[in-house]
Amino acid sequence: MSRHVFGATRFNAPGSFTGLDFSPDSTTLVALVTGEERTKVHRFAVDDGRALDEQTVTGRFTGVFALPGGDLLLWARGSIARLGQDGELSWKLGEKATKKFAFATVSADGASVATYGGASVANVFDARTGKRLHDLSEPAGEIFAFAFSPDGARFATGGQKGIVRVFDGKSKKELAKRKSSKILVLAFSPEGSVLAGGHGQGDVHLWDGASLAPVRLLGSHRFQEDYGSGEQEGGPAGCRWLAFLADGETVVSQGNDRYFRWWKRSGAEIRRVRTPRHHAYGQGPAMALSRDGKWLAAGSTASGIGVWTSDGEPASSELGIDAPRAIALSRERVVVAGSSGIWSWRRTDGTVSERRASGPAALANLPQGELLIVEPKNAVVVREITDKGEAIFANDAISPQGDARAVVVDSAGRTRTADAEKGRWLDEPEAPKDIEFHGFEILPLTASRTGPRSRTSTGTATSPSTRSKA
Numbered sequence: 001m002s003r004h005v006f007g008a009t010r011f012n013a014p015g016s017f018t019g020l021d022f023s024p025d026s027t028t029l030v031a032l033v034t035g036e037e038r039t040k041v042h043r044f045a046v047d048d049g050r051a052l053d054e055q056t057v058t059g060r061f062t063g064v065f066a067l068p069g070g071d072l073l074l075w076a077r078g079s080i081a082r083l084g085q086d087g088e089l090s091w092k093l094g095e096k097a098t099k100k101f102a103f104a105t106v107s108a109d110g111a112s113v114a115t116y117g118g119a120s121v122a123n124v125f126d127a128r129t130g131k132r133l134h135d136l137s138e139p140a141g142e143i144f145a146f147a148f149s150p151d152g153a154r155f156a157t158g159g160q161k162g163i164v165r166v167f168d169g170k171s172k173k174e175l176a177k178r179k180s181s182k183i184l185v186l187a188f189s190p191e192g193s194v195l196a197g198g199h200g201q202g203d204v205h206l207w208d209g210a211s212l213a214p215v216r217l218l219g220s221h222r223f224q225e226d227y228g229s230g231e232q233e234g235g236p237a238g239c240r241w242l243a244f245l246a247d248g249e250t251v252v253s254q255g256n257d258r259y260f261r262w263w264k265r266s267g268a269e270i271r272r273v274r275t276p277r278h279h280a281y282g283q284g285p286a287m288a289l290s291r292d293g294k295w296l297a298a299g300s301t302a303s304g305i306g307v308w309t310s311d312g313e314p315a316s317s318e319l320g321i322d323a324p325r326a327i328a329l330s331r332e333r334v335v336v337a338g339s340s341g342i343w344s345w346r347r348t349d350g351t352v353s354e355r356r357a358s359g360p361a362a363l364a365n366l367p368q369g370e371l372l373i374v375e376p377k378n379a380v381v382v383r384e385i386t387d388k389g390e391a392i393f394a395n396d397a398i399s400p401q402g403d404a405r406a407v408v409v410d411s412a413g414r415t416r417t418a419d420a421e422k423g424r425w426l427d428e429p430e431a432p433k434d435i436e437f438h439g440f441e442i443l444p445l446t447a448s449r450t451g452p453r454s455r456t457s458t459g460t461a462t463s464p465s466t467r468s469k470a
Contacts, residue, residue: 010049010050010307010315010316011029011031011044011297011304011305011307011315011316012049012304012305012316013033013040013042013051013054014033015035015040016033016034017032017033017286017299017304017305018032018033018062018063018286018299019031019032019034019062019064019074020032020064020287020288020297020298021064021065021288022066022290022291022295022297023066024066024067024110024291025291026290026291026292026294026295027045027046027047028043028044028045028052028066029043029044029045029046029295029305030042030064030066030072031043031044031064031305032061032062032063032064032074034060034061034076035060037059037060038056038057038058039056039059039060039061039074040055040056040057041054041056041057041064041072041083044305046290046295046307049307049315049316055087057074057083057087057089059074059076059079059081059089059092060076060079061074061075061079061081062076063075063103063104065104065106065110065113067082067127068110069085071083071084071085071090073104073106073110073113075101075104075115077100077102077118078099078100078101079092079094079095079098080092080093080098080101080104080113080115080130081093082127082128082130092130093125093130097123097132098115098118099115099119099123101115101116101117101123102116102117102118103115103116103144103146104116105146105147105148106148107148107152108148108150108151108152109152111128111152112124112125112126112127112133113125113127114146114148116144116146117142117143117144120138120139120141120142120143120159121135121136121138121143122135122136122143122157123135124155134172136157136172138159140159140161141159141160141163142159143157143159143160144158144159144182144183144184145157145158145183145185145197145198146186147186147187147188147195148169149188149192149209150188150190150191150192152169153168153169153192154166154167154168154169154175154192154209155167155169156188157186158180158183158197159182160182161182162179162180162181162182162183163177163178163179163180164177164178164179164180164183164186164195164197164207164212165177165178166209166211166212175210175211176210176211176212177212178207178212180205181199181201182199183197183198183199183200184198184199184200184238184240185197185198185239185240185241186198187242187243187244187251188209188244189244189248190244190246190248191248192209193208193209193210194206194208194209194215195207195208195209195212196218196242196244196251196253198240198241198242198253198255199238199239200238200239201220201236201238202220202221202222202236202237202238202239202255202257203217203219203236203239204217204218204219204220204239204242204251204253204261204263205217206218206251206265215265216265216267217267218251218253218265218267218269219263219267219269221236221237221238221239221253221255221259222234222235222237222257223235223236223237223256223257224257224259237256237257239253239254239255240254240256241253241254241287243289245293246291246292246293246294247293248265250262250263250264250265251263251265252289252310254275254298258274258275258276259272259273259274259275260275260296260298260308260312271311271312273308273312275298276304276306286299293310294309294310295308295309295310296308296309296310304316324336324337324338325337325360326362326363327363328364329365330365330369331347332346332347332348332369333346333347334347335371335385337357337361337362337363337373338357339360341354341355341356342354342355342356342357342361342363342385343385344384344385353385353386354386355373357375358376359375359377360375360376361374361375362374366381369383370382370383371383378391378392379391379392
């Protein structure tokens, strides 16, 4: 009998990854799993995803930067520290020094680190000693983005009100200013001549790295969903992360639309890769580009790290199931529901697909190979989890099964029964607004239009006395 263990994949370990970075030689991926009082530092071999070692650090950290020589910079909201190879912290700064920052950016040589995103102030520290070098205030709202030029000659800021500024790295004198829309991320090109900016409305712009004169708009991230009839474009999706590849001619960005997008500096979009849904959520995206530009990594709010080559080819096989709560098994597939989504693994070829969930869901296989998904607000029957499906408990929609009733157990232990053939509740005219589904089963109707039938779901209890609760 073949055995597949969810989570036993490359670039994976128990827990939720909150911070990622590649070593300076691009051979090792460093990943953080954050606890309440301790943080685990995992290291993986980039070539094959093997777990190399694990280190536990006292303190709660969510961001990491791998320094030359093997030390790490670790940070979380309001706290930043330097971790030596011996596992000891050489220095640590708290909220009094950092002004309760939200984000951190490290210079290319690892000599300086900027903290920002708190009290409209950015602070720059010496990464070797923790000594404050300087700070600057932004009168036009919060600072959301900070970037050092590769040679350290300049740095740039952007933020809440869309004001982008470029400063001289030594004198700290402002060199240029530009008004734009809300800026979430900034990145200089490898030679420092171009500055890329990602906007809250999804746009990716290029400006001159010194004067901020516009170069071009590369494109925009926009929400897109596919319910089986092709992708449909929605509204703007914020650009949360971007970086230049080592060639200096390609920009990679990631947005709330869950796409990595590759852009040429000429303005052409040359590639896009859909990332698992859980990588687009959390307090901030855990994203990293290797120093040689050959590898991309993403991980956030759920166990499993996604790794891709710079050509967009997947190098990891993680499923990213966050907090599994229900499972449906059949000969063809394994379907698992977590706290933010539903994942299907096809056993014949290993294909993985996912579906967004509006809350904790319960699952059951139906006799013709369809899947019943019960969510807090409705229930749908689908052939594939990427199908939109018809809501059988709303709008008088009729279940494809046509002769089964669903018994649902809510958070208060009450049961609700629905007639799938007529698409309505049997015991109440409509679902109570406060209902929270915790379990269900499929029961046969004693009679139908064509006479009595008995049809139950695979692996599901068939009598009220054995109702399941998830």
